[in-house]
Each structure stands twice: as structure tokens, then as C-alpha cells.
Amino acid sequence: MEITRENRKWLDDLQLSHPLVIAGPCSAETEEQVLETAHALKDSDVTMLRAGVWKPRTRPGSFEGVGAIALPWLMRAKKETGLQIAIEVGSAMHVKIALQYDIDVLWLGARTTVNPFLVQEIAEALNGTDKVVLVKNPVNPDLSLWLGAVERLQAQGIKNLGVIHRGFSTYRKTDYRNNPQWQIPIDLKSKHPDLPLICDPSHITGNREMIFDVCQTALDLRFDGLMVETHPTPEQAWSDAAQQITPSTMIQIMEDLRIRKKDF
Template identity: 70%
Template sequence: MKNKNFRTWLDAMELSHPLVIAGPCSAESEEQVLEIAHELKNTDATVFRAGVWKPRTRPGSFEGNGAIALPWLKKVKEQTGLLTAIEIANAHHAKLALEFDIDVLWIGARTTVNPFAVQEIADAIQDTDKIVLVKNPINPDLDLWIGAIERLHKKGVKNLGAIHRGFSSFRKSNYRNIPSWQIPIDLKSKYPTLPIINDPSHICGNRTGIFDVSQTALDLKMDGLIIETHCHPDKAWSDAKQQIKPERLVEIMNQLKVRKPRFEQEESLSKLNALRNEINAKDEQLLETLSERMQIVENIGKAKKESNVAVLQNARWNEILDKVLEKGETQGLSKIFIERIFKAIHQESIDHQERIING
């Protein structure tokens, strides 16, 4: 891989399978690291990952073995031929990773949110030909994600990629980190050649959902998967619930379907275009309806201004939300989807009325 272009390498690999980065959440011991690596060397995994420094949410948890684990990864490469990957959180980590010839460096979600830390890392690895992957920030902020990538690019780091690991939310969810698929889709739209790797382990926070999230990622044309893998996951020192055994990784990769990038038959393409035209027409209708709704909202704003009434009417808003949630469910629409749409409409309505009332 050395000195090759990351995008070109991935495109060539895609002929057989997506990029697979696998290994334990934490490098617990030399024996553990080598045991897992040898189990993975005959799978679809190309890169072996292991957490050397572990930024934990609260003190007292296992926070990694640090630099003493780096020689273990060197042995992984020597004995198995797998490339190696670790997370770096500061310039010191970055310099040590380069010193031990780690092939793939990734910047974690907690670091991505801090432009100062990202800049220090970028300065430390300036002009490197290593693969450098940037995880999305904890919060759903596309500009912050792009900013971290740009800082590295401006320092001559050319083999760049992104890792989609989902986003924290106060809302209850089946996910540890909500995928919010539209955000990596927007990133892909803005930078079509930027490789994006999906991290189903951190999105799910458990083993059961990893296949479904991985399949969705491939359906959305993401370039690979980073899956936490451990020979004895129940005994793992960190994130035990989301790690799978190497044999389960093999099963998942055998079951995943890699979709064709485009329609190949003229008849199928013609049918798709007809359906897309229907979508375009419906989108126009939606925009017209929203515009008409906002005109009514403005009239409501004028009435409130005349009577000196507050913009927010909680009872009315809760009544609307309950009604649309119930109606949406009968029409096969998820509550989460309807709630997001109508909260956005409500916020826009409030903004319209605020402008009118405050002149």
C-alpha cells in the first residue's frame, strides 16, 4: 500500500470486496493482539485495528496500554501481513505512530470536535503518505467534520478519508450513536472522491445490529467497514457488547451484498427515470404546499401581533404533533421521520412569526 493513492487502492479492491478494518477495541496484551490478528489474517480484513490510547468518557475505565502496545502492532504486520491502524488524539500520539510505521491513523470523534488538537496533529504529520481517517464529530456538524479534513489536506496529507461512526443524541434510540445517514451523504456529495468508511460497531453499541448497519452503508456506496473484533468479546476490557468474534465477521462479510454502482439494462434505467420524474413532481408539490402553509403562518403572525399574543402556543403545537404522528403511522411513516419534519416546519413557522411580531 505504501505510497499508493488511497482512492485508487480502494477502487481496485472493490472488485472483490469493500475495505475491512477489524480488530479489538483495545490492545489489551501482546498475546491478545496476536491471537486476534492471526484469526483475522485469512478473512476479508486488510487492516488490523487496535486501540492503544483509549479516551474514555469517565476516569477509572481502561484507557489503553499506550506506547508499550505499539511494538505488538509491529509484530502483527510482520507475522500476518495485515496493515495496522490506531487512533491518535494528539501530536505526541501521531509522532509515535509514524515512528512505529503504523499504516492507518484515525482521528477520533472527540478529537475532531477540537480544531486546536486537529491542527496540532496536522502539523505533526505534515506531508505524510500514511492513510489518515477522520471520524465524524460527536455532534451532527458537517462543517466541523469537513474543517478537520481540510486542516490535514492543507498540511499535505493526501491519503485522506472519513469514518462515519454516528452522532450522539439526547433522544432515546436503538443506536448507541444515531447514524443520521444524510450527513455522510452530504459529505459524499460535496467530495465525491473522498473515501468514507462506516463504523457499525460504534453506531450500534451492540453486536446484533452490525449486519444491518453494514448493509445500509454498502447500499449507500460507502467504501468500507471498521468492525471491532475480539476472540473473547465478552471478556473484552472495553466496549465488550459491540465486539464480535472473527468467525462472525466472516459470516457477515459472506452475507453482505455489494450493489452495482448503476443500472446496466436500458429497460431498468428507463423505469427508474420514470419513477424519478414522479419524485420530482411530488417534490414540486411539497414545496408549493410548504409555501402556501407559510403564507398562512404569516397571517397568524400578524393576528398575534395585533393582539399582542406570544408566538409559542404549546398546547396548539402539542395538539398538531400528536395528530400528525398518529396520522403518519397509519400511512406507514415512522414517528421519528414525522417528528423531525414537523419540528423543522414548526421552527420555521416560529422564525416567520418572530420576524413579523418584532418588525
């Protein structure tokens, strides 16, 4: 796989003087929740609002997302705040629906990246898109499977690419929800230095108290950005309540992080 500066042009064109920050709720829940989050983040270093619309859950029976009704809410948030919009797609059908809206970034989740057939279908549904497509690592610590998903997108003419490190499942419980195994993103970065690399401390930690430290580690390792789950009332979130932080905590974290300015 050949990744060149062309693949990171979308990020360079943002001309940020700091790492890219994508923030927003695990799940879009209501129009009010989406708008409240977006307005609270709009005058900060956050560039993109994330929200899960379709939620891939490990086991059935928990909240699976409100679905496509959230897309107009996100469009309203974009219009009112100027934030770019990022959502997860997990099937070719999701892609077809999402492409009817002015969504800026689509990402593949960890439970999608593990499945080459699904990735292939999504890549074909995205054929030639100039939207930014980000690929989370698969749930298991398999760098080839992660890169394979990026290759499938590239083969469909998708140029605006990036990857998101969200840690890896373990059977035995550790302090992390998903073990970061930092060596894997470090290897990826050394093989493909022009592939934008974003850290998701929310799914790595599963715990809001640990978010800051993982953000700092990622920046020390020269990641290009962060994706952090942010909710107006995290304890009441419909998914991933333990790991979400408020917009004001997010803004405080961005102020407190040590950033190597010369890198940006």
C-alpha cells in the same frame, strides 16, 4: 475543499473486489489478544487490523489503553499476517510516537475531530506524511466540523485521506448508541464523491446484534468500507464489550453481506 481521485489512490491501489474491511479490537489489551485476532482474520477479506492503543474515554475512571507498549505487538501482527495496521491518534505526542513505527493508517477519533486546536496540532505533527489518515465524524452532527478536520490535514500536505461515519451522540437514548443520521454521510458523499467513506457499525450500534444490518445499510448506500470491532472473547473486552464480535462472526458477516460487485 477540493478532493480528487488522488486522495483515494491509496484505496484504489489496494485493488479490492469488495469493500475495504478494517477489523480488530476496540483496544489492544495484550500481545496474545492482538496476535490471536490478527491470525484469525488474516485469510479473509479483512485488509487492515485496527486497535486502540490510547483510548479517549468520555469520563475518567475507565480503561484508557495500554499505550505505546502495544505498538510492537501490532508490528509483530503485521509481520506475521501481512495485515496493514490502523490505530487512533489523539494528540501530537501520539503522532510522534506512532510515526516511529510502520503503522499504515492513523485515525482521528470522534472526541478529537470536535476540537479544531487539537486537529490542527495533529495535522502539523503529520505534515507531509504519506500514511493514510482517516477522520471520524465529530460526536455532534456537524458536517462542517467534520470536513474542517479533513481540510486541516489537506493543508498540511496529507493526500491519503478518508472519513469514518460512526454516528452522532444524542441526549435521549435511542436503539443506537450513536444515531447514524444517514443524511449526513450521504450529503458528504454527494459533495465529495472521491473521499473514501467508511462506516463504523460498532460505535453506531453499541450492540453486536445490530452490526450486520448497519453494515448492509452502509453498503447499500455505497460506502467504500467498514470498520468493525472484533475481539476473540468480546464479553471479556476491556472496552466496548457489548458491541464487539468474534473474528468468526466477522468472517460470516462478510460472506452474508450483499455487495454490489460492479461498484468494486
